Amino acid sequence: MSQQDALFTYSLRLADDLLILSHRLSEWCGHGPVLEEDIALTNRALDHIGEARNLYTYAGQVEGKGRDEDALAYLRNERQFVNTKLVEQPNGDYAHTIVRSFLFDAYHLPLAEALTKSTDAQLAAIAAKAVKEAQYHVKHSSDWLIRFGDGTEESHRRAQEALDNLWTYSGDLFVMDAVHQDLVKAGIAPDLTKTKAAFDATVDRVLAEATLKRPADGFMATGGRQGKHSEHLGFILAEMQYLQRAYPGAEW
């Protein structure tokens, strides 16, 4: 794979995680547990979308075939999406939504910080813009996880269940295949073992305060970066892409 192809794929991986997570969070819009939290989640969804748009636009430029952000978001099929399996998992109860975001945030912040030093100026600039948002995201999801874990018996039980259920998808965040390795050598993508160390530190710190148990690293459900997804992604795309598929080029 040429470096251009690798950079295109890598930009898509970054963008797809953000778009799909954003879509999941947007499903809470109007259904949040309280008004204030509904707004907080929508804000986060918009932060993720904003970063995804920049990445899609850049991916389109790198590819050089005239695809814009909309073409990449709305006109690719399930197997062409390269997000992790983590972000496509259903919202479940609020503990699941928070744990899913927490695991992603604990990865996203050190990733964005590392990407600011990328030799690719555009990826570095997009990451620099995202760092402050990512800091707030970690704080928001950590605070909720601590409240749940260190809260009532029921909230503790549900938070632990969510953690146990979603942990198997966390490994997908740190997969480094040949595409990724090449970009690490070129100084474009960060070495994810370092990102993982930062992730581990955040997870251990927050779980300790939340009095939750870190699940053992057993089987990890990976494959998202290769376009292999859980059964959920197809439904997400069906809803997200319906309008552009049914009315190609529709604008409003």
Place this chain on the structure above:
Amino acid sequence: MTDNPNNWPLWEIFIQSKRGLEHKHVGSLHAADAQMAIENARDVYTRRQEGQSIWVVPAGAISSSQPDDAAMLFDPADDKTYRHPTFYTMPEGAKYI
């Protein structure tokens, strides 16, 4: 609403738009504690760059004058125009007086 024990307490939110200016009351929201109130206020009231500092105050901690006392408290100021500093020249460039 506040009678329901399942509701979180009500907080009054004050936002400072610029360093040096006062914190202004912008509204209220529900939160379990002060930390959550600050985060909620950030998300509800500063989405459009309205501020750079947030105060949150438990609504119950605010004491208010009684509407019935309004006449006694405020009407006597009606005819005391000499209390308004309208006879001074404003210094040039003073924006917040």
